[in-house]
Amino acid sequence: MRIFKTKALVIKRRNLGETSRVLTMISSDRGRLEVLVRGIRRPRHRYSGILEPFSLVNVRLQSGRIFDTLQEADLDGVFINLDDELKGLGVGSIVLEILDRISLADDIDHRVYNLVYDYLRCYRNFQVEMADSTNALVFLSSFLLSVLAVTGRLPLMDLCVVCGQERKGEVVLTVYGACHKNCLARDGVYRVLTLEQLMLMRRIVAESVDSLISSPVSNQDMKKIFGLVLFLYYSFFERDIRSLKFFEGVYRKFE
Numbered sequence: 001m002r003i004f005k006t007k008a009l010v011i012k013r014r015n016l017g018e019t020s021r022v023l024t025m026i027s028s029d030r031g032r033l034e035v036l037v038r039g040i041r042r043p044r045h046r047y048s049g050i051l052e053p054f055s056l057v058n059v060r061l062q063s064g065r066i067f068d069t070l071q072e073a074d075l076d077g078v079f080i081n082l083d084d085e086l087k088g089l090g091v092g093s094i095v096l097e098i099l100d101r102i103s104l105a106d107d108i109d110h111r112v113y114n115l116v117y118d119y120l121r122c123y124r125n126f127q128v129e130m131a132d133s134t135n136a137l138v139f140l141s142s143f144l145l146s147v148l149a150v151t152g153r154l155p156l157m158d159l160c161v162v163c164g165q166e167r168k169g170e171v172v173l174t175v176y177g178a179c180h181k182n183c184l185a186r187d188g189v190y191r192v193l194t195l196e197q198l199m200l201m202r203r204i205v206a207e208s209v210d211s212l213i214s215s216p217v218s219n220q221d222m223k224k225i226f227g228l229v230l231f232l233y234y235s236f237f238e239r240d241i242r243s244l245k246f247f248e249g250v251y252r253k254f255e
């Protein structure tokens, strides 16, 4: 059986049998991997503690029909510490859950890996700022819009997607793009938003998270934008983000 090496981010783990575990990983060059690690739940296993969600690892794997089997691993970095605040964990968990979902739906490539790597690094650098719920919403909205962009699902937000004219008056957002309310098909699914909110969404697509976080955005606007971004995400992926409840719960508790 073929042996290969890759660098991968652990996004999920589940137990298998008495002592083994299957890890879901997103690799830099092979997309999603399901990796069997034999005996890892035995005491003092040489890899216990390093093959956890948020770990970036260099691995040597033996390819198999159902699972690839781990032969060797060495830790390259960790994007979260166990003693991190709950809030940060809320944000990070959403990133991993979305990654799990899109890698099941799509054959993802290195662009998705690079995107997630950049966002997790940015998240680690801006952890203090992330304690503020507005910043957390900016971060997650930016991440989700980037995921939609890299998988070819970002709606058009420049001109009206139906008539091609400048938008004025009431604006609505559909999965295809923003358009005039009057141009919308009668059975179209949409969300109403103001022109200012649409401009803010475009800014979030265009600018990096650190530049967005360093310029003030209102919490109310960000709640609205995040709601719109979730509307787009759910329209495409049709599954709830389970970690969202945890995320909302911890921020509410600290507000």
Ligand SMILES: [Zn+2]
Binding pocket: 160, 161, 162, 163, 164, 165, 179, 180, 183
């Ligand atoms: Zn129009």
